[in-house]
Amino acid sequence: MSDSLSSTHAPTRRRFPYSIRIEPRLKEPPRWYPFAISIGAIVLALMAGGVIIFLAGGDPLRSYVHIAKASFGSLGVFSDTIVKATPLILVGLACAIAFRMRLWNIGAEGQFFLGAFGASAVVLTPLLPPDTSPWIFIPAMMLAGILAGALWGFIPGYLKARFNVNEIISTLMMNYIAVAWNNFFIYAVWSEGGFQMSHVFPKSAWLPRLADYAKEIPIFRGLTTHLGLLMGLGAAVVVWFVLYRSRWGYEIRLIGDNPNAARYAGLNITRNVVLVMMFSGALAGLAGMSEITGVVHRLQGSISPGYGFTGIIIAWLAKLNPFAVVLVSVFFGALILAGREIQPSGIPKMIQGIILVCLIASDFLLRYRIRIVRQAEEA
């Protein structure tokens, strides 16, 4: 029990009059506390990163300023940050909703690829002729991406519900299938002139970008932010609404918090496992669709630098809150962009790692408190 934990962790040193005790929190910390802890963790991480930059012969302060400038310095780079953040928002939401029910969907990456495939299929099969109006093209591609992602979520969901197959393993393995599936099509079926990529989509299948409106609004010139951002923000609202305002979301939260209580309240857990996996897959699929139609404009091999896996981290850092997912995604988008900027030093990757470790470790302080006690007191 909790008491034993504190007693086994507390070292009893005879000589030194003080000892550190780690005690489980019995009371809820105040509301500001989690934020303060998170900010403290980030500051600590930046300081640790600064030490390493210094040891490597750099100037920590200047490096940080450079990183900040590279991702937030101007409207142009901020727009690029947003472009990077867009798929992250959607996969982050995909993971957040699954994790809410304690379904460990590690397969957002595969669902992302399948979503990209589904959207491409509309153009490349072709299901719709190239001169179709964007008003039909884009919704059709969205639908295809969502359906393909949902299917990729349905399979592990059904296996879990029906045969209790561990979803961590099945979703992880299905990532490899998804990548290989896409490769088959770009190497063989839709290969353009022997290159491992499809031909470029017709313009009507591109998601509109801000730059497209530069004629009317000059300030938008060169900005690559595309419609996918609105999809991401809309999805955040939808996920929040589902989780906190719908009967289904209530069931998800109840099952996630205490499956025994959910069974006692008469909920159908197996059906929800399948549905939530499909919802999660659909969001990740939409991320794939948005990336392929908003940025890449063709189906090719390297469409994701591990967005699906980053989504897992984002969902956790956001504490599974849909709106926090948006903020954390922008932060990660900035780090990815800065990484490209300062290549090949690897410093941003390292800072990203240190921040993650610090943030995750700081969670400990929410559940335990550290007390320094006099030995005499303890006896």
Next chain:
Amino acid sequence: MTNTQENKDHTRKSEDLVVDMRGIVKRFPGVLANDLVDFELRRGEIHALLGENGAGKSTLMNILAGLYRPDAGVILINGKPVTFSSPRDAIEAGIGMVHQHFMLVPSQSVTENILLGLDKPRFRLHLNEYHQIVADLSERFGLKVDPRAKVWQLSVGEQQRVEILKMLYRGAQVLIMDEPTAVLAPQEIEGLFETLRSMVKEGKSLIFISHKLQEVMAIADRVSVLRRGKVTAVSLKTKETDRNELAKLMVGREVLFFLDKSPCKPGEIVLDVDNLQAQNDKGLAALRGVTMQVRAGEIVGLAGVAGNGQRELAQVITGLRGCTGGHVRLRGEEISNSPVRLGISKGVAYIPEDRAQVGTAPNLSVTDNLIMKSYRRPPIARGWMIDTSEATHFATQLKETYDIMVPSVETPVRLLSGGNLQRVILAREISGKPSLMVAMQPTRGLDVGAIEGVHRILLEQREAGAAILLISEELEELLSLSDRIYVIYEGKIMGEMQDSDIDKIGLMMTGTPLDQIRAKGA
């Protein structure tokens, strides 16, 4: 202080006392698990530690086995005071515990499991040598098990023997068996008892934790009884006591609460349980032909020592467990083996035994916990949505009616005390205006004030015409609330009582059917 006086006594008696625990106190957040408990074990005896679930038996023994540290009190082993900071210390002092849940590695052999965590053998296992050592040891104590077999191939009884061998191999002189019979089939229990006796012959001393009276009477030389963290009997000789007395010591007979109870006006039969059979989680028969009826407007008590099928009965009635035979009818309609939702929609309310693990979702708010059974119906449901203002309104109303003490209905329920948590559950279950209410241990672990509140609510429901099945191990609670009492023993109903003849109930609780009691009396 009388400490010095007591210490002198210790030295005098220490000759034959292997374990002597004095004034043990252990607190957990919100619970006083052991309140000045004394316990002693003589060399070469089997000493039973008897008590209900949650009486503090396991806590006391976990202290002795070095898993917990006591907040106060002394432990003397062979007359010498000791302080254990880990189970390793306890084993070095010769005390080993066989836990209820085995701690074995299924893919490894018996010998490997026994050697696990020891300093010797150091690097190479020399398995053949050790197979022989284990075989010799098991021969000596009559613990038949193949040292080469993998643990997953063994039956539960054999796995238990491996656990015992593990302790014997480590040189344990005192063995603590935590409810060793709970996982065994009846034939295996006899085998275990033989083993225990042969261990005593070899000079070991045993502590046998149980809440099953007949087993205690069959195996133990002496018995100590715990009740709500306090000792109610120290070292009674089993020959000088009987099941009936032990049952009373275990479930207690405190002053009856005065309850303003109007005469019973039973209506139609609401719950009709007919020859019901069901299995427990381990696949053993838990219900073996239970038949009972509960009418509208009456409270029917179900008495019995824990683990005689009460939990399974409640689960079958509420749809959480399937049955293997028989019927459960609600107003004449079959409801066994149907989904939980059907029962809920037909007005079956259930107050589960385990408030935190089953009855509530700890991190969700009071509101979310209160709407658990009504979120599907309007006004809280609005199509596929939940009307949050309606839900908050509903929760606030219940909070006021049932005096749930929380700063706000948005507070997560894990911060609530036991009594408040129970009020949340009661409020929720009653708000559905139930026609049948199954209340299992509704007052366990609550303080006196909260207990009275729960009792009052149950009586109000009876007045309102609900049929109430009250399952409890507290005899006085059953006697003061119930209009009729059934007694269950090993999955069978021993009889039905209209009056509160506590001696007869005690006899039935220990396995004598009412017919036999009457036959003897006549």
